[in-house]
Amino acid sequence: MSANIRRNLTGIAFVSPWLIGLGLLFAYPFAASLYWSFCRYDLLSPPEFIGTQHYQRLAAEIAAGEGFGRAIWNTGYFALLSVPLSIALGVGLATMLSWKVRGQAVYRTLFFLPSVVPVVASSALWIWLLDPRDGILNRLLESVAAPRQLWFKGATEAMAPPDWFDFGSKDALILMSLWGVGNFMVIYLAAIGDIPEQLYEAAELDGAGRLRRFWHVTIPMLSPVIFFNLVMGMIQSVQAFTQVYIVSEGTGEPAAWSLMLSLHLFLSAFQDLDMGYASAMSWLLFVFLLIATALLFRTSRNWVHYQGAGR
Amino acid sequence: MLSRLLLCCLMLLALVVVISAWTEPPDARNVVPATRREVVFWHFWGGEDRTVVEAVVDRFNASQDEHFVRAIAMPGNNLDMKLFMAITGGDPPDVINQDDPIMADWAERGALLPLDEVASDSEIDALQKWLVPAANRLGTYRGRMYALCNGLDIRALYYNKTVLDQYGLQPPKSIDDLDEIAAATTVIQPDGRVVRFGYLPDARRLWAWGIVFGGEFDDDETGEVTLASRPIVEALAWMVSYRDRYGAAEVAAFRQGDQSLPGKTFPLLAGRYTMLMDGQWRVRDIVAAQREQRRAGQVVVEYGVCPLPFPPAGRPRAGWVNGNFFLVPRGAKNPAGAWEFMKFWSGFGGHEANAAQTCVAGGWIPVSTAVADQPTFRDYLQREPLFATFVELAAEPHQIPTPVMPGAAYFQRTVNDAAATAMYVEAAPDAKQLLEQAASRIQAHLDRNASRGER
Amino acid sequence: MSLPKPHPLAHTSLVVSAAIFAFPLLWMVLSSLKPSTQLVEDPYAFWPRQWQWSNYVEAVQAMPYLRYLRNTLLLAGGSVVGSVLSCSLVAYGFARVRWRGRNVLFGVLIATMLLPWHVTMIPRFLLLRELGLYNSLAALVVPTFLGDAFYIFLLRQFFLTIPEELSEAGRLDGLGEWGIFCRIIMPLSTPALATVALFQFIASWNDFSGPLLYLSDPDKFPLAYGLEQFVSSYSDQTHLLLAAATLFTLPIVILFFLTQRTFLRGIATTGLKG
CATH class of the missing domain: 1.20.5 (Single alpha-helices involved in coiled-coils or other helix-helix interfaces)
Incomplete structure (x- = not known):
């Protein structure tokens, strides 16, 4: 006792x-923001209780696919694509970087670097690179006879029928986020360093080839940090703001195709002076993320492998 | 690990000490002399403009023995956020400079000090007579002045004179002229891609064309949104006729190309257009480009400016105006100092010569003809004839801002969205339908706002 | 670390992906050396028409560079110490001590990250002001000593992978939890702790909004603020922005390049049996 x-x-x-x-x-x-979500609050005069009006408006907007509904769709699309892709890319790069090759340090630095470049500068770079007419990426596409893409001005989604692979504004943002995968890559790198060598040796004795060793040793041993990346990637992509604000000049253009939740929230709270509505939106988001992370934690018991028996 | 971390920290500390030893003393601009009263001034100016702002502040401080302005630049979207925090915390600055249509929203909620509480009624009367109509419109809400403009942003039609001469064309006077020149000077590659647009309406400029076509975005009397009225629908339909001619994808790609230009370069200078609507701040870009061409011994491309062409039923010398203005937050500690500084910068109350100097340095449009008539400014116009058109237009009656009403930011955003949808989305509904949808959305937003006021 | 030597084909893929990642950076550096007029006339050119090193001089002179640098170092240094100390303690408590309410509180920890900062910003500001931290670098450094959910979660994941037998062995040697934390877990977690230190350093180094919102005295602003001033709503000074961004990124690059080995020196190389 x-x-x-x-x-x-x-x-x-x-x-x-x-x-x-x-x-x-x-x-x-x-507590304050939860209270505000039931209030009229314009930031300049005291909040005034109005019940669930904001939540009713949010429900109506979801039903109509406008405003909040539109922002949910955009954010969901962005998160569902960028998180898995960044995990795959991060694990892939970290694996490559654990190889014994000449100039390892240089490669590591190169992959890591983009995540350090200030967003004001990287946004300018990507707007340049992805220019629909003269940008280098479209010129490359054209040289292999692929159609040019509209990127940041595109009111399209690459992963949506009927016109697959029409890259639009959200796809450009996903590309930008993948370029900055370096910080998650560092975490994988650190985790790969923690994998006991004996595991690989044992697997090799069992006759496992490169791929099998990767699949049956590396991936399970990385699962705790992959899980971390999954949870944090989801949270961060739902809250992505600065790059969205800069590349769309604070508008979510074209025609709200890149209006992410965080941008919609920012505009509602600070331009339209509707902090009550913004708070209600945040709390719906909070509940959704809470359920989603709880489910992830629940399923993690089946696939995340902790060596320490500390649970 | 811990010991190593500690070592790192010690090294860092040593580095900080070394750097501190080298660091220059605090900027004199930030130290308020003991005998003066501080005026805290927040603004958003960056780039080259920031130097101009600092020069004005220095001149004001040198001219004063009572007040001392301490300026803080807040680039990006941070000015508003910081202001709301400061107001909630009861510690707002004394004066801020803004250019978004937020004045009515803030005034309606009692966050701003009406200028008649800082100045006498007779001074306000004199000010209203002194300002050009556009500056009065931008500063007045429900009959009271809350904002003092220190510069107007006027838009007109820039054209590449060298190209027009090549084609033997004159600058456009009517919309028909504009369409004709646009069609004649647009250059299309064999593969269908446009190299140069004669003209291409910009989605964000429905505000200007709507007014030029004779429209009103709202009804001053009833406060009703009149976005879907005939002239504005016609203006948007005319803009969309360009999309129909070249295709939404081509138009969107070309327009994105303007944004991809580094440093917000003027696309006219990049040879992408024959004619382009833009603001007076582009004059200095043109001058810089021509200077460079001269220096490099290249052929100097000539440019001109004319008022926006208009349709038969439309308005001559009209357009959309916005501007930079000063606001005094309620709770400011030194509103008197703020008022002195505002007058000093805008030129009102005997500061005309000084304001002329500021406008010349920044390439800004005076808010009063009294400033524009100063010799310093006259000389400037002689040197920069392109600028003169803008200054003349600034005094015209049909230079109209975004409606000065609570919810104006939402109004502006929603109109821009509708126009962008019309211009860039292939399967967009027609102009009338889009504007009706936008109008009902705006009306709903305004009604929500209004129900707030009744309580 | 001795993962197998790569297949030649795999090696090629490494080189190719490195080239793809490096290309935008190369462009940034090259563009930072272009004259501003070239950026206007021929924005898509790859090489500078002439190598304009003066962009760098101009970028540095546009701000009180040393003053901002000192502020940034104070900010980053303090935050790194705060985060590493507090987050490792808290993560140990969540990962390796079994106590009632642990899982619930860990859920709360995750939940603190789920509300967008835009709606909590104003009350948080009021709190920090009540605590007397407004307009001092402490407003940004002190909270790091109270733990950050992101780093705590990250360290927890690493601590969970350390075999429990190691702790048991420590207990048999008479170590308490504090002893196990200091003598066993911390030394084994160098890569993870280095990762947290690096992330916090970069976060503080790049933070622009935080200082602007919590400080009102320009003499206390960091380098990230100096960078922002090249951006304006009428015309950006892109050549200076890119020069400043390059200068701004360089120290982190050097730091990472020199310390990158630290991230790969885990259990595997300390020779402990898993």
Whole structure:
């Protein structure tokens, strides 16, 4: 019994810095925004309780596919494509970078670098690269007789029928986000370093080839960080803001095809002075993400492999 | 690991100390002299304009022995956010400079100090007579002045004179002329791709063409959204006729190309158009490009400017105007100092000569003919004849801003969205339908806002 | 680390993907050396017409560079210390100590990341102001000492992969949880801790909105602010922006290049049996 209490106290002692932070910096803002979601709040005069009006409006917008509904679709499309692709790319690059090749350090730095470039500069670069007429990517496409794409001005989706592979504004944003995969790649790199060599040796003795070793040793051993990337990738892509704001000049153009949730929220809160509506939107998003992460954690028991038996 | 981390931190600290030793003393611009009252001024100017702003502030501070302006540049979307935080926290700046249509929204909610609380009624009367009509419109909400313009953004039609001469054409006076020149000087490659557009309407400029075609975006009396009225529908339909001619994809691709130009380069200079509607700030880009051509010994391309051409039932010398304006947040600690600074910059109350100097430095349009008539400014117009058209247009009655009403930002955004859909989406509904949809959306938004006011 | 040597074909794919990733960067550096007039007349040219090194001089002179650099270093240094210390402690508590309410609180930790910052920004600002941190770099550094959910989650994932037998061995040697944390877990987690340090350093280095919102005195602004000033709503100084961005990125590149080995020195190389 006393050992139990001791362990509980130890655990709480270790997490106490964060508990203080939670009480000090999170409790009030969270409570305030939840309250605002039931209020008229224009940031300039005191909030006034109005019940569930904002939530009714959000439901109507989802039904009509306008405003919030449109933003959900755009954000979902972006997240569902960019997260899996960035995991695949990140694991792939990290694997390549763990090979013994000459100039390993240079390669690592190169892949990592894009994630460090300030967004103001990288946005300018990508607007250039993806120019529909003179951009290098379209010129490459043209040289292999593929059709040119509209990219940032495109009111299309590459992964949507009937016209597959018409790359539009969201696809351009996905491309941009994949270029910045370097930070997740570093995490994989660190995790690959933690894989005990004996596992590979044992697999090799069992006659496993390169692919099998990758599939049966590397991937399971990476699963804790892949899981981390999955959860964080989902959260971050749903909240992606700066690059969307810059490339669409704060409009979500063309015709709301790149109007992401975070941009819609920003415009509603700070241009239309409707913080109540923005808060309601945020809390719907919160509930959705909470359910989604809970499901991910639940399924993670089946595929995430922790060596430490600490669960 | 911990010891290594500690070592790293110590090294970092040492580095900081070394750098601090080298660091110049705090910028004198940020140190308020003990005998003066501070005026905190937030603005969003960056790039070359920031130097001009700093020069105005320095001149004001040198001219004063009572107030001292401390300017903070806040690029990007941060100015508004920081302002809301400051207002909520009860610590707003004394004066800010803005260019988005937010004045009515903020005034309606009591966040702004009406200027008649800082200045006497007679001074406000004099100010209203002193300002050009467009500046009055931009600053007035429900009959009270809340904003003082310090510069107007006027749009006109730039044209490449060298190209027009090649084709033996004159600058357009009517929409028919414009269409004719556009068709004649558009260059299309054999593969169907456009190399140069004679003219291509910009989706964001329905605001200008709507007014030129004789439309009103809202009814001043009833506050009703009149976006789908006949002249505006005609204006959009005319814009869409260009999309129909060249295809939405080609139009969108070409337009994106303008945005891809580094540094917001003027696309006219890149030879992409024969004619292009844009604001007066492009004059300095043209001048810089011509100077460079002269320096490099190349042929100098000539450019001209004319008022927007108009259809038979439309308005001459009309257009969409916006501007930069000063606002004093309620709760400002030194509104008197803010008022002095605002007058100093805009030129009102005997500061005309100084304002002329500022306008010349920044390539800005004076908000009063009294400033435009200053010798400094006259000389400038002599040197930069292109600029004169804009200055003349600024004083015209049909230079009309986005409706000054709460919800104006939403209004503007929704209109731009509708026009962009019309111009860039192949399967878009027709102009009338799009504008009707947008109008009902805006009306719903305004009604939501209005129900707030009743409580 | 001794993963197999790559197949030649695989090696080629490495080189090709490196080239693809590097291309935009190469363009950034080359464009930062172009005269502004070339950017206007021939924006898609690859090579500079003349190598205009003065862009760099001009970019640095456009801001109080050393002052901003000092602020950035203070900000980044303080935040790295704060994050590494607090997050490793908290992550250990979540990963390796079994206590009641652990899973629920971990759920709360994840939940703190799910609300967009735009709606919590104003109350958070009011709190920091009440705490007397407004207009001081501490407003940005102090919160890092109270843990960050992202890094805690990341470290937890790493701590969970360390075999439990190691802790058991420590307990048999009479170590308490604190002893196991300091003597066993931390030394084994160098790559993960280095990753957190690196991420926090970069986050602070690049942070532009935070300082602007929590500081009101321009003398306290960081380098990221100096970078933003080349962007304007009327005409950007792209050549200067790109020069400044290159200069701005360079220290991180050098830092990463020199320390990249740290990220791959885990259990496998310390010779412990898994």
